[in-house]
Amino acid sequence: MTTVSQDLDVRSCGAGTFTPGAASAGGNTTLTGSGYTNICGTTAKGTTLVTNSTGEAVMSAQIPSGAFTSPSSFCLTHLDPAALPPTSGLTATGGAAVVDPVAAYQISFGVPVLNSPATLTFDVFLAGLDVATQTAFLSALNAGMLTMATKSGAAGSTYQAFPICTGGNVPAPDGCVIVQKLDANGAPTTGTPAIVRFSNVVGHFSIWAVAIVTPLTGTAPQGAGYWRNHDTATQSRLPQKLGNYTVDTLAKAAAVFDNMNCSASQPNNAAGCLAGQLLAAKLNVANGASACIKITIASADSFLIGINYTGPAGSYGLTDAQRQTAINLKNTLDNYNSGLGCP
DSSP, rough: OOOOOOEEEEEEEESOOOOEOOOOOSSSSSEEEEOOOOOEEEEOSSOOEEEEEOOEEEEEEEOOOTTTSOOEEEEEEEOGGGGGGOOEEEEEEEEEEEEEEEEEEEEEEEEEEEEEEHHHEEEEEEGGGGHHHHHHHHHHHHHTTTEEEEESTTTOOEEEEEEEEEEEEETTTTTTTTEEEETTTBBBBBSSOEEEEEEEEEOOEEEEEEEEEOOOOOOOOOOOOHHHHHHHHHHHHHEEETTTEEEEEEHHHHHHHHHTTTTTOOHHHHHHHHHHHHHHHHHHHHOOOOOTTTTHHHHHHHHHHHHOOOOOOOOOOOOOHHOOOOOOHHHHHHHHTTTTOOO
16 A cells, blocks of 8 residues: 555454555554564554464554654564573563563564654463463463563663552553453453453563563572482472473482483483483472573473383383484583573
């Protein structure tokens, strides 16, 4: 489209990029997409509302009339959560944190700073998250560690999280975020939500995300040997699951660690060594160490489920490829447990 004198209202589903053209509506513009990576256009003289639905969330950006002196081009780019590993960032109070994006967009305008603030909303669907992310998401929600965060698109930039609105506070530019638990019909609920809505008022556009924000407490990871020999510390952080195998007693934990014959070349030894490092990593995270290892933990759990891991007494006939996968996962977990960080 090149000319729109009144309102512009376009709804579309598909993939790739959706754009109605460069025309600026003389009235209001409403663009509603589903499944797109990019939605691009030009702001209206009136209000501009852009919405995109993906598997994990619906994101809406509403730009008021007068936000720009003249119509501005824009592109909203959906960022695949699978390509957004946990990264370093800042809490709402400026403390060091691990920021793990669950849903994110890069929002680019010809003029990045607004004259009037816009409204940004994410509706995150629990059913659209994988099991591990769903569990972490609900845990963070209950702990007050789930909010919106932003960073610039420049290389090396870090996420800044925003506080959650409490006590009657309302969103304002660089202010708090409203977090609402909703049922499948979009009604407020006090139970386990089907949808969680995050609403904020923003004065600029860049990269915005709903993220799990875990403050760094300074707790250092410990190796498998520490957990094997510190019964009270280990017991207090059980149960833990290794694939589908539940470690819920100190005796089971000791057996997993004792089965770590990592220097041997038999398939069982690769599985046992991986299980021991995985248990140590889970105990470290439960102890307050960085959760940056979450993706590797999920991969190790999936691997153990795939070989039907039933504990240290089981027998596992791994292929050469499976054995190499187990070793690679073990090495990453070992580095983390040894204080060498995450990949």
